[in-house]
Amino acid sequence: MVEQESQHRLTDIFKAAGDPTRRSILTLLAQHGPLRVTDIAAHFDMSLNSVSKHIKVLEGAGLVTRRTEWREHMIELRVEELAHVDRWFRDLRSIWALRLEALDHLLTQETDP
Template sequence: MPADIFSALADPTRRKIVEMLADNDGSPVSDIHNQFQVSPQAISQHLKILREANLVQVEKKAQQRIYRINTEALVELEEWVLTMRQRWSSRLDALDSVLKAEMEKIKNNHKE
């Protein structure tokens, strides 16, 4: 997974572009630009950052550039997130076990 994927997704405009591309099979730059109230140059810069992060792919058709989401990059991101969730879940499960054992000790000490 490219190291800058999180930086690329940190920007709300870029997240919106990725969401938009996820809903479509491919979108020309003009369609992407029409969804935002920023300059075409700003959208081009956002798309460049998304390309560099490998989140989108571009295909040239005649005079148009068609952007598509790179599902492989999203699968890698999802796998990383699942791994992190599993790590935290196991740590939280271990903490839960320790807390239950401590509560049981306290409970037993009050009975004596």
């Protein structure tokens, strides 16, 4: 099912965004544009290795892409991917709104014989 595929994707995105370091990386990329792994790591009090792992998580979630130019890996933010999250929240709110609307309609019927 396509539905499941989408759910899986959403899980990866939320999990990726659920870590403060990874959110910082995303902000950094939004500010500076594509950066090398080393450049990103320089902003954190953490081993390069750990930062590399965080980047892989972001990459796995599709929030970031890697352009490997010779030995440098340029990491770039993929803003488009954020749309998935937007859509999920929007859907949730619309389900919520529809229920309230239906409830309101029901009440109006009852009090308006």
